[in-house]
Amino acid sequence: MLPELGHFALILAMLLAALQAFFGIAGPALGRDRWTAAVTPAVAGQFVMVATAVACLIASFVANDFSVTYIAENSNSALPLFYRVAAMWGAHEGSLLLWIFLLGCWTVAVAIGVSKLPARFAARVLGVLGVVSFGFLLFTLATSNPFLRLDPPAPDGRDLNPILQDFALAIHPPILYTGYVGFAVAFAFACAAMLEGRMDQMWARWTRPWTTSAWAFLSVGIALGSWWAYYELGWGGYWFWDPVENASFMPWLVGTALIHSLAVTDKRGLFKSWTLLLAVLAFSLSLLGTFLVRSGVLVSVHSFAADPTRGIFILAFLIVMIGGALTLYAWRAPLLKSQAGFDLGARESFLLFNNILLVIGAATVFGGTMAPLIADALGLGTLSVGTPYFNPTFMLSMLPLLALLSLGVHAKWKRGQLSAARRILLTTLVIAAIAGVIIVFGVYSHGKVLSPVAATLGVWIILSSLVDPVDRLRRKLSLPRSVIGMSVAHIGLGLFVLSVTTVESFTLERDVALGQGERTSVGNYEFRFEGVKSIEGPNYNGVEGKVTVTRHGVPTSVVYPQKRQYWVQRQVTTEAAIEMHHGSNVFVALGDELGAGKWSVRFQIRPLVNFLWLGAFIMAVGGAIAATDRRYRVAREAVTTVPVATPGVAGGASHATPGQFREECPGPTLSGRMPAQEEAG
Amino acid sequence: MIRPFLIIVLAGMLLASGAAYAVDPTEMPTPELQKRYHGLTHELRCMQCQNEAIADSPVSLAADLRREVKEMLIAGKSDDDVRNFMVARYGDFILFRPRVAARTLWLWSAPGVLLLIGAAVAVRITRQRAALVEQDNDPVDEDVRSS
Amino acid sequence: MNRFILPLGIFGLLAVVLAIGIKHSPEKGTIPSPLIGKAAPQFTLPVLTDSNRTLRSADLKGRWYVFNVWGTWCGGCREEHSVLLEIRKTAQVPLIGLDWKDEDPQALQWLAELGNPYEVVAADREGRIAIDWGVYGAPETFLVDPQGIVVYKYVGPLTLEAWQTLFVPRLPPQQAAKS
Numbered sequence A: 001m002l003p004e005l006g007h008f009a010l011i012l013a014m015l016l017a018a019l020q021a022f023f024g025i026a027g028p029a030l031g032r033d034r035w036t037a038a039v040t041p042a043v044a045g046q047f048v049m050v051a052t053a054v055a056c057l058i059a060s061f062v063a064n065d066f067s068v069t070y071i072a073e074n075s076n077s078a079l080p081l082f083y084r085v086a087a088m089w090g091a092h093e094g095s096l097l098l099w100i101f102l103l104g105c106w107t108v109a110v111a112i113g114v115s116k117l118p119a120r121f122a123a124r125v126l127g128v129l130g131v132v133s134f135g136f137l138l139f140t141l142a143t144s145n146p147f148l149r150l151d152p153p154a155p156d157g158r159d160l161n162p163i164l165q166d167f168a169l170a171i172h173p174p175i176l177y178t179g180y181v182g183f184a185v186a187f188a189f190a191c192a193a194m195l196e197g198r199m200d201q202m203w204a205r206w207t208r209p210w211t212t213s214a215w216a217f218l219s220v221g222i223a224l225g226s227w228w229a230y231y232e233l234g235w236g237g238y239w240f241w242d243p244v245e246n247a248s249f250m251p252w253l254v255g256t257a258l259i260h261s262l263a264v265t266d267k268r269g270l271f272k273s274w275t276l277l278l279a280v281l282a283f284s285l286s287l288l289g290t291f292l293v294r295s296g297v298l299v300s301v302h303s304f305a306a307d308p309t310r311g312i313f314i315l316a317f318l319i320v321m322i323g324g325a326l327t328l329y330a331w332r333a334p335l336l337k338s339q340a341g342f343d344l345g346a347r348e349s350f351l352l353f354n355n356i357l358l359v360i361g362a363a364t365v366f367g368g369t370m371a372p373l374i375a376d377a378l379g380l381g382t383l384s385v386g387t388p389y390f391n392p393t394f395m396l397s398m399l400p401l402l403a404l405l406s407l408g409v410h411a412k413w414k415r416g417q418l419s420a421a422r423r424i425l426l427t428t429l430v431i432a433a434i435a436g437v438i439i440v441f442g443v444y445s446h447g448k449v450l451s452p453v454a455a456t457l458g459v460w461i462i463l464s465s466l467v468d469p470v471d472r473l474r475r476k477l478s479l480p481r482s483v484i485g486m487s488v489a490h491i492g493l494g495l496f497v498l499s500v501t502t503v504e505s506f507t508l509e510r511d512v513a514l515g516q517g518e519r520t521s522v523g524n525y526e527f528r529f530e531g532v533k534s535i536e537g538p539n540y541n542g543v544e545g546k547v548t549v550t551r552h553g554v555p556t557s558v559v560y561p562q563k564r565q566y567w568v569q570r571q572v573t574t575e576a577a578i579e580m581h582h583g584s585n586v587f588v589a590l591g592d593e594l595g596a597g598k599w600s601v602r603f604q605i606r607p608l609v610n611f612l613w614l615g616a617f618i619m620a621v622g623g624a625i626a627a628t629d630r631r632y633r634v635a636r637e638a639v640t641t642v643p644v645a646t647p648g649v650a651g652g653a654s655h656a657t658p659g660q661f662r663e664e665c666p667g668p669t670l671s672g673r674m675p676a677q678e679e680a681g
Numbered sequence B: 001m002i003r004p005f006l007i008i009v010l011a012g013m014l015l016a017s018g019a020a021y022a023v024d025p026t027e028m029p030t031p032e033l034q035k036r037y038h039g040l041t042h043e044l045r046c047m048q049c050q051n052e053a054i055a056d057s058p059v060s061l062a063a064d065l066r067r068e069v070k071e072m073l074i075a076g077k078s079d080d081d082v083r084n085f086m087v088a089r090y091g092d093f094i095l096f097r098p099r100v101a102a103r104t105l106w107l108w109s110a111p112g113v114l115l116l117i118g119a120a121v122a123v124r125i126t127r128q129r130a131a132l133v134e135q136d137n138d139p140v141d142e143d144v145r146s147s
Numbered sequence C: 001m002n003r004f005i006l007p008l009g010i011f012g013l014l015a016v017v018l019a020i021g022i023k024h025s026p027e028k029g030t031i032p033s034p035l036i037g038k039a040a041p042q043f044t045l046p047v048l049t050d051s052n053r054t055l056r057s058a059d060l061k062g063r064w065y066v067f068n069v070w071g072t073w074c075g076g077c078r079e080e081h082s083v084l085l086e087i088r089k090t091a092q093v094p095l096i097g098l099d100w101k102d103e104d105p106q107a108l109q110w111l112a113e114l115g116n117p118y119e120v121v122a123a124d125r126e127g128r129i130a131i132d133w134g135v136y137g138a139p140e141t142f143l144v145d146p147q148g149i150v151v152y153k154y155v156g157p158l159t160l161e162a163w164q165t166l167f168v169p170r171l172p173p174q175q176a177a178k179s
Helices: A003-031 A033-038 A037-061 A069-074 A081-089 A092-116 A119-142 A167-198 A201-232 A245-266 A271-295 A308-335 A345-377 A387-408 A418-443 A450-474 A482-508 A612-629 A675-680 B001-011 B030-044 B060-074 B079-090 B102-134 C001-026 C075-090 C104-114 C128-132 C159-171
Strands: A507-516 A520-521 A525-536 A540-551 A554-559 A563-566 A572-581 A582-594 A598-607 B016-019 C045-048 C052-058 C065-072 C096-098 C122-123 C139-142 C149-154
Touching: A003 A033, A003 A037, A003 A119, A003 A167, A033 A037, A033 A119, A037 A081, A037 A119, A069 A092, A069 A563, A081 A092, A081 A167, A092 A119, A092 A167, A092 A201, A119 A167, A119 A308, A167 A201, A167 A245, A167 A271, A167 A308, A201 A245, A201 A271, A201 A612, A245 A271, A271 A308, A271 A345, A271 C001, A308 C001, A345 A387, A345 B102, A345 C001, A387 A418, A387 A450, A387 A482, A387 B102, A387 C149, A418 A450, A418 A482, A450 A482, A482 A598, A482 A612, A507 A520, A520 A598, A525 A582, A525 A598, A540 A572, A540 A582, A540 A598, A554 A572, B030 B060, B030 B079, B060 B079, B060 C128, C045 C122, C052 C075, C065 C075, C075 C096, C075 C104, C075 C159, C096 C128, C104 C122, C122 C128, C139 C159, C149 C159
Parallel strands: C065 C096, C096 C122
Antiparallel strands: A507 A598, A520 A525, A525 A540, A540 A554, A540 A563, A563 A572, A572 A582, A572 B016, A582 A598, C045 C052, C065 C139, C139 C149
């Protein structure tokens, strides 16, 4: 019953989304105020229907209803309750429903927020969001229905992929999607402005808090994914430049450019067409990411089950949405001109460089991610692009940006007046350089050429970001949330940069074969392997090793790395033991039994790695603080057009899959399908 | 604000669940060979688990490929010999770093070209705007001195 | 005006690339073999069924043959086995088997139980020869011409349809069907 109810609710939701889109766009365009007013009820109705569908699906998971195909493929009666709920978004169909639900949440929030804005503009924003909702609902119902029944029902489910049975990964998709989907709001604002033919500074002010909050969520989502990968996957790797990782990183880069560009448009009415384009681009990259992950065009450890039919559908959707928005842009943007000026050393300049460098960074990642596809389309053979490409090329645009940041925070609007800040600049730079050198050569004693440079840049950013707030506090000036937020976010970035530098330069790793009682040392730590014993858990069994850790001869801890085999999926996972010690992570993982009581064991010392995610988290917090600045609460009367020279414008077992092996490939497929299952399914 | 995060981190500490990865305790006769072995096995893609390097992949194909690398290095072959060996059998896909060749020129030169274009755009816009500063008398909201 | 059309133009190109990507995506799981058009790798391997014999690649020169990589641990190989038996019945071209990373007793039992479609099976216990052939999964099937050139490679369990549409057209007629 519940699945049918959910299915029906989805159909209703799709119809309501169509109405929302129609009324929102046709109403204002044709001057029909009744239609314009009908948008908000449509939004509410659509949300209620989507929420109902989600509730039905989750309830069916909790109730172990294995007559639903999706549940039979992704759950199991032995699965703990928490994961039964999280399994809802564990594979393609359910995660798509999550996408739609979160879009609904954002739409409702926007509907409430824009109620104080001019009715026609508000309706257009909601209308554009309605188009997106409609597209996704249509796609879901046509190709990816999570409520399809299995006949006869399965006696029990295939279980959630054991790798996904982890807290961080359970919450990673909702948070990530909240950010990902949230850029639709900026997109909708941009389209509404272009449809309206008008774009002024107020527009930027309205758009900013939505964009910054989406960005904050995306930051946390990406950081969670990276943290999870560190624990779950990569033997201490935290970023692989995997196509799906890149798919979330590109919108983040463009989103960062967007929030800065919005600042300039808000403040001085400049960069309007830039901001418009970035707003369209950010969400376009989100959509593109959705396409890449679900269409099977790219090889990725994250890919959902590949399906060319889905690929065609999403591509059509992309063409409509992105092509439509870019056509609007080509039509309206030429009319957005401003006569404002600024000096070379002004804040606007730095934000311009910021825009350019971030876009180049995003384009670099884009090129590398799409390279296999481009090479294939041009007949240039198979191309493979990985970390050895992305690292140097990405750094090429990022290093200058990091340096310019520490200069730019001191620059004033319009006039810059950087010479006034010369002393502070020099002081902070010198302190940063000393700190950088100490960290690299004093604390860690070696490093690559770039290490002191990057460490200096990281520290410099932190110091530079503190200057303005400290100065204001000292001189008893106002310290609005936007300034606090900005400073906190930049400090988070600096911390992140510092952490990446130390991790990349100073990680120590060793793989050793050890018998019981044997020792090895890595860095300042000594490890003694005490042997293994058998263990059993709620839905798995395995072995647990015991390793004693000492530092400079002083015992610090005992760790218990495990290897588990889950009963249902028969997949072996490794539970590494990670300890934080003196700011570093000590990472111990069991490898294979080598016979005669010996095991291969991996040891890693990763300095300051936790600050990586802490830094990202702090960045998000900074964004959240900035987004709640008082200036963004707009009263209806305050809405006017600024009189500047802006005219009336603004993926089954095909014959081609590789064969089966008795071993499994590690790595998650959020569809919960491992290669072996692909064959059997 | 930081504390809950730390608690989550600490709580997640003991149970870091991960797929079974390979641990490779291969010892090469000299440190220099060890370094080259480590480098090469991290540079070559496992053809079965295509997102892993052969150093990290647990499948037997990866172990076989590691063995090939080890034997070739001990036999005195160069890093490029090893790469060529692999590419001759599996194609360019086995390399994580795309080769710098005529057909990948666009990929390797793109970031530099983009930077040049970006610099040109930056120069043009800043010049344009700097010229407008004199006659731009709109006041700027400086009291909060913020973005 | 021109530069504002640029984003739309770039997107248009991207859409074309993506469309081509979708068209090619059923083959995405397979890596194109660099051996196509080149000489088949040389090898000397013990024969599975008779440990005193060895099979050399040179022995196979001068005729067409189908080179099938399999193992008892491979589910897809079990799937395609009946297809191989059918090919053995209906086609002239011989099937040469490569038993990849397997245990001899199990392989022999497999052939005894399921039938032996191969003219001869070479045992690659260590996997070295499979690497030379660029094998990255089982089953994989190659087509080699009398000059010893690899003409085609098929990845995954062979189906009769695949045999008819992909292998038969590449064979001279008298090899494809017994007279």
